Amino acid sequence: MALSPEEKDQVDGAPRGPEPPPRNVLTGVTRREPDALREFFEHYLDTVHSLAFRLVGESLAEDVTQDVFFKVHRAAHRLDPERDPRYWLNAITYNTCREIWRSGAHKLEARTVSIQDKPEVGARLRESGRDPEMEYEVSSREASVQAAIESLPEPLRAAIVLHDYQGLGHEAVAEMTGISHVAARKRYSRALAELAKKLRG
Template identity: 25%
Template structure:
């Protein structure tokens, strides 16, 4: 089943094929989890959202329309909507930006610096409005084309491009402010 197309897997899942479902999960779990974790900033919450996403796929596989969206786009759309629901439900509660392990002092300095930058970027992403964060994560981190990301977010390509431009500008400002704060501490 490894060489089976996503479209064929969805047909089989619609018929209750557990093996096809397992193959689809194996194929899409890591990229989907990466997307959700970047959206939420917390690995434990991401696990729950990804699990709910795949449960919806299992329960609603017959609703997927091959002519409307690729399977990966549909999966990201479901996950995106669940992330929005999660943010609405827990708005105002403190959410861990990341569950970062302590940086190992024996790691090369370049690697430690890359880890620190990744943590800063993740924290900055969490400060963006949800729509801008989604657009940037789908295109930059998930490697979706603008068209695919626009479909996942149910917006036009021009609206996606606008979100990306505004999000990048805001990220730049946030990261510049963080850099200025760090330099001010020395």
């Protein structure tokens, strides 16, 4: 019997994101009850947005997030409340990003914005209570890592973001991206080497 992605990832721990909401919420989502939908949205918004941000960058992260939740609503009646929705959301998010890469829409909007200019980053820095100089270094490092990720070819970017950022195992990544387990591991190794080179350079 084939393992589910949840079982495949047991060795790695759960993927990034909160634990599933109560079952009655998921059941309500299948019935498209507004309160349940609202709670589901609040529960997973940042998880979806974060993955989209890492995959397509800031300029398209909100667009992808909106498309993901549009698709979620369309398919909500098929949600199985017994299972962890994170895997499903990850798959939809990745596929939505892939559609954007294919359409070339990202090339129209590709743009980098200094992380220093973003108010949400500023708010996060203020909340952390760390030394401003250290915060500057941390946020600069984050920005350079994100820039390096975005400069990777899309398949390599997806390999490293899904595995290391999102916390999915190679089996789950292979299934999501439609390649073999071996190919997924090789692609990840190549992505890691490329990223290391860019961060050095």
